[in-house]
Amino acid sequence: TVAIALLTQDLRLHDNPVLHAACAAADEVVPLFVLDPDVDAAGFAAPNRAAFLADCLTDLDASLRPLGGRLVLRRGPAASVTARLAAELDAVSVHVAAGVSGFAHRRERALRAGLGDRLHVHDGSLTALVPGAVTPAGKDHYAVFTPYFRAWSQAPHRTVLRAPKAVRTPGGLASEPVPTAAPESPGLPPGGERAGRRRWRSYPLERYAELHDDLAADGTSRLSPYLHFGCLSANELAAAATRRGGDGAEAFVRQLVWRDFHHQVLAARPLSARHDYRDRGDRWLPEDEEECTAWRQGRTGFPLVDAGMRQLAREGWMHNRARLVAASFLTKTLYRDWRIGARHFLRLLVDGDLANNQLNWQWVAGTGTDTRPNRVLNPLAQADRLDPDGAYVRRWVPELAHVAGRKVHRPWLLDERPAGYPEPIVDPAALSARLRRARDLD
Numbered sequence: 283t284v285a286i287a288l289l290t291q292d293l294r295l296h297d298n299p300v301l302h303a304a305c306a307a308a309d310e311v312v313p314l315f316v317l318d319p320d321v322d323a324a325g326f327a328a329p330n331r332a333a334f335l336a337d338c339l340t341d342l343d344a345s346l347r348p349l350g351g352r353l354v355l356r357r358g359p360a361a362s363v364t365a366r367l368a369a370e371l372d373a374v375s376v377h378v379a380a381g382v383s384g385f386a387h388r389r390e391r392a393l394r395a396g397l398g399d400r401l402h403v404h405d406g407s408l409t410a411l412v413p414g415a416v417t418p419a420g421k422d423h424y425a426v427f428t429p430y431f432r433a434w435s436q437a438p439h440r441t442v443l444r445a446p447k448a449v450r451t452p453g454g455l456a457s458e459p460v461p462t463a464a465p466e467s468p469g470l471p472p473g474g475e476r477a478g479r480r481r482w483r484s485y486p487l488e489r490y491a492e493l494h495d496d497l498a499a500d501g502t503s504r505l506s507p508y509l510h511f512g513c514l515s516a517n518e519l520a521a522a523a524t525r526r527g528g529d530g531a532e533a534f535v536r537q538l539v540w541r542d543f544h545h546q547v548l549a550a551r552p553l554s555a556r557h558d559y560r561d562r563g564d565r566w567l568p569e570d571e572e573e574c575t576a577w578r579q580g581r582t583g584f585p586l587v588d589a590g591m592r593q594l595a596r597e598g599w600m601h602n603r604a605r606l607v608a609a610s611f612l613t614k615t616l617y618r619d620w621r622i623g624a625r626h627f628l629r630l631l632v633d634g635d636l637a638n639n640q641l642n643w644q645w646v647a648g649t650g651t652d653t654r655p656n657r658v659l660n661p662l663a664q665a666d667r668l669d670p671d672g673a674y675v676r677r678w679v680p681e682l683a684h685v686a687g688r689k690v691h692r693p694w695l696l697d698e699r700p701a702g703y704p705e706p707i708v709d710p711a712a713l714s715a716r717l718r719r720a721r722d723l724d
């Protein structure tokens with residue numbers, strides 16, 4: 283007998299419910315990944331993620347070989363490609379992970395139409411806790427983080443699954459080569475489960491609480507792309523960190539719960555990927571090409587914002603604190619629509635993720651789940667707090683590399699203006715009034 287494990291955002295051997303179920307269902311298993319043009323058409327594909335994905339696929343295939351298996355790659359619409367292969371092999375079952383996006387729901391419906399009850403959809407691949415596993419009385423999801431965190435902490439969690447000891451894949455199956463993809467950013471990390479596990483094992487979790495808000499220390503885990511592609515299981519990381527205990531591990535688990543939180547919002551409200559989660563009226567100024575380009579290029583003249591945007595361009599990743607400041611600057615200093623920023627982030631982020639990106643953007647913009655939607659982040663106050671010595675800015679903005687200390691955050695006050703660095707696109711003297719206006723928009 284043969285079963286198909288249709289892999290999507292679960293490109294790993296460890297703690298993989300889909301692979302586990304397929305191995306239990308039949309003697310032989312086809313780990314299948316479909317290069318689906320509909321993913322590109324839906325706007326999810328981007329060169330940085332395509333390059334990381336290529337690593338993930340190569341790595342997974344290499345890990346399957348010694349177990350007697352291999353990854354089969356096919357190209358085309360996932361549902362029809364899978365149904366065709368299932369017919370060809372007379373597969374007893376097809377296993378796939380439940381997704382949270384509208385795209386994943388559509389794919390699941392199309393798979394069901396082609397496969398009927400041979401399709402088995404497995405919960406628990408994507409998040410530590412299944413979306414909808416905990417809900418407030420009478421509602422289908424939590425709209426506020428803190429009560430979700432409490433419920434999450436008290437809920438029973440799935441047992442972590444071991445990697446399979448053997449995966450026997452039938453011989454003679456045609457497979458596409460792993461597509462080569464040139465990244466847009468030169469400084470991407472290597473993709474794949476083994477790289478992710480190495481990073482996780484070597485990460486000093488006990489220092490997370492102390493370091494995670496310090497921009498210059500760069501002390502967060504940088505596990506987000508591995509979590510996005512499912513090279514690592516959020517369930518496994520949460521279980522391991524909880525076992526370890528201590529302030530660092532606890533603070534880290536809290537961040538994983540934020541990830542679960544946004545996923546359960548998107549699962550319940552798939553349209554919040556595009557529309558305001560909370561409709562607060564049209565509060566944005568029309569897109570201004572010059573201003574938005576300055577923001578995208580990291581040339582706003584506000585050093586912390588620019589440092590973040592340049593880190594994004596170079597590494598396809600940005601520190602969480604810099605993401606908050608850059609997003610707040612676009613939405614609450616320039617008053618531009620969060621979708622403009624979310625689109626740019628999704629183009630470049632190697633961890634670019636519909637649930638985390640769109641809902642974090644909405645949180646910052648005040649259209650999402652923040653219980654204080656009028657909160658504003660002053661980029662200068664944030665710079666003094668998160669980059670007190672200015673080292674993060676000097677690392678990413680070479681025009682300012684010679685400016686010592688925190689003076690780097692206000693180049694307009696220097697005796698000599700740094701050559702090549704732009705003047706602020708918003709008059710710093712008018713900044714407070716602008717932020718007040720953002721706060722008082724209602």
Ligand code: FAD
Nearest residue numbers: 502503504505506537538541602605633634635638639642
């Ligand atoms: P760590 O601090 O080490 O945290 C560990 C893990 O917890 C992360 O890998 C991530 O999976 C999760 N996590 C941490 N913070 C958050 C958060 N605020 N929301 C959800 N999950 C979190 N994260 C993405 O994975 N993809 C995105 O597309 C994305 N877009 C964002 C856009 C904006 C405007 C903002 C403010 C945040 C966004 N985040 C996104 C959340 C967060 O910035 C990143 O997850 C984090 O910076 C990744 O770095 P890390 O792995 O070192 O995180």
